[in-house]
Amino acid sequence: MIANGERRVVVVEHVVVVGAGLGGVRTVEQLRNQGYRGRISLVGAEPHAPYDRPPLSKQILTGAWAPERIVLKDAEALAGLAVDTHFGVPAVGLTAGAVELADGRSLAADAIVVATGAEARRLPGQPDGVHTLRTLDDALALKAALEEAPSLLVVGAGFIGAEVASAARDRGLAVTVLEAGPVPCERALGPEVGVLCGRMLTEAGVDLRLGTTMAGFADARTVRLAGGTRLSADVVLVGVGAVPRVDWLRTELDLDVTNGLACDASGRVLGADGVWAVGDVAAWDDAGHGGRFRYEHWTSVTDQAAVVARDILGVEAPAPAVPYFWSDQFGLKIQMAGRPQVADSVVPLQGEGLAGGPVKGTVAGYFAGDRFVAVAGFGAAKQVARHRMLLVRGAEKSEVLAG
Ligand SMILES: Cc1cc2nc3c(=O)[nH]c(=O)nc-3n(C[C@H](O)[C@H](O)[C@H](O)COP(=O)(O)OP(=O)(O)OC[C@H]3O[C@@H](n4cnc5c(N)ncnc54)[C@H](O)[C@@H]3O)c2cc1C
Known part of the structure; x- marks a missing residue:
């Protein structure tokens, strides 16, 4: 296929996606959404249909949901996306332009996306x-x-x-x-x-x-x-915590796997032409804030898949996303948007939790000098959504504190 992108023209006939979790599935979806009609192979170590992980420590554990409910794509849905699936067969090696499978096969590809996630430490x-x-x-x-x-x-x-x-x-x-x-x-x-x-x-x-x-x-x-x-x-x-799944790569390529696969801000793996990485396995350069970050957040995986699919096809990238995650525990939703790692101060924006009062309803703002860099909320979804918009806009501290 020839994709006439706004940045360049690329010929892509076969994309191999390694890892059939959220990042792998979202990458496949994004490629198809962008109009890619070439071949896609999805390789997954687990025998199950791709499934979602956040409910594992929530609804699956409490028994509220049966396992069928967390399937991301069943066989019919994957057939609808015209994907060749290789489930229950781990990838065991990466070379320039090919992925080696445990059963001895080798899948040659124009583009390889590593989405092998992480394993429990x-x-x-x-x-x-x-x-x-x-x-x-x-x-x-x-x-x-x-x-x-x-x-x-x-x-x-x-x-x-x-x-x-x-x-x-x-x-x-x-x-x-x-x-x-x-x-x-x-x-x-x-x-x-x-x-x-x-x-x-x-x-x-x-x-x-x-x-x-x-x-x-x-x-x-x-x-x-x-x-x-x-x-x-x-x-x-x-x-x-979790350890990025880079063990299988067994490669002669010169890759930086210090904390996951080091990638540029478009998810291109440094030191490996034609290879991208998304999700928990990937550490992307952050053009806006400097540094390289590996997020283990559901939403970041989806955002990164959108960037990678477009980059493979040579079309314009979406605007950079603000990292976001949530956790459900003890009847409250904890939400965090932004990059608290770069903050040098934390200021209460709502509620009394930081002063020892009720946790519920507390919202905290994180700042690096005058820059608003992150927000955390406890049972305060509306406030977090509002501050997330301010983060996207790059609001100054004075505007955030003004309410
Ligand atoms: C229990 C739990 C609860 C979570 N809750 C939240 C939450 O509340 N909010 C939130 O924001 N995030 C949450 N997360 C994080 C979120 O689920 C992850 O960020 C997301 O699943 C990462 O997607 P991924 O595709 O990068 O990795 P994964 O989902 O781990 O998928 C990677 C896939 O690659 C496969 N694989 C590994 N090695 C190979 C190989 N060599 N060959 C082929 N396949 C391979 C694996 O079997 C796996 O299926 C949670 C995670 C867990 C584990």
Whole structure:
């Protein structure tokens, strides 16, 4: 196919997308939406139809949804997009212009999109039987374990740990959460706002132990703390982040995989012509703020797929998107838009949560000097939506504080 883009003319006959999660599926959709009629191959390590991950720690765990409800595209929908699927067959190598599959086949392509996501980080010496949560199979195993258990111990107070704690409290389990840092979700929200996540946990009856360092596991139900104390529960979940899936690349290309696949601001993988990356595996240059960021956010994956599909076809990129994520826990929606990583101050924009008052309704603004760089809200969807627009417009601090 020849795409007459506004920037250049490109000939693309075969796109291979590696990874059949959200990023892979969105890339396929975007290519078709842009009018691409050439061949697309979608390679997925898991045997399942592509599915959505946010409900794994929410509706799947509580039992509110059956697994069928999280399917992103079933076989019929994929056939409608005219995609050759290779599910249950992981990719095991990348060369210039081809992807090697575990069954020995090689798929030559004009464009390759890496969308292999991330895997749950495991702790050293983590025994079998200690849970992690990344896949549908993980979620079903954890749900089954929680159904039988009176108690849960979560290692790591990030969003996934907190969402699992929330689902377990709904089921009436006694829940303990261990966190090495001074507040939960510090990496995503910063120390001031992370305090509010800690309050949500403790107000829901979770035994939250901050600044607690683990020394290891005694067995699948018992952890050893640095001071020698042992803590046991019927179910143990490790929720200490995710590691980008770059292990399979086995390539002679000179790629930077320090924190995921290093890409330019259009998702082109540095050091590999004709290769792009989207989603949790990809670290994109941020032209607006400087630096390279790897987001593990549902919305960012979708935004990046739109950019990559257009870049492959040589058509104008959409306007840069503001990163956004949400988390549902303890009956509240936490939302974050923007780049809190570049902030040097945090200011309350609404509510009393930052001063010790109710968490619900609190909105916090993040600033880098006079620049408004991020907003976080707790059960304050309208306010977050309004401030998200201000972020898109690049509003100054004075305008944001004026309300
Ligand atoms: C439990 C959970 C809850 C979440 N909740 C939220 C939320 O509330 N809000 C939010 O904003 N974000 C949330 N996220 C994050 C969001 O789901 C991810 O950002 C998103 O799924 C990333 O999409 P992806 O396509 O990059 O990766 P993935 O969804 O991980 O998909 C990658 C796919 O690639 C496949 N793969 C890996 N290696 C290979 C290989 N070698 N060959 C072929 N295929 C391969 C994997 O099997 C997988 O299917 C959550 C994530 C999890 C795990």
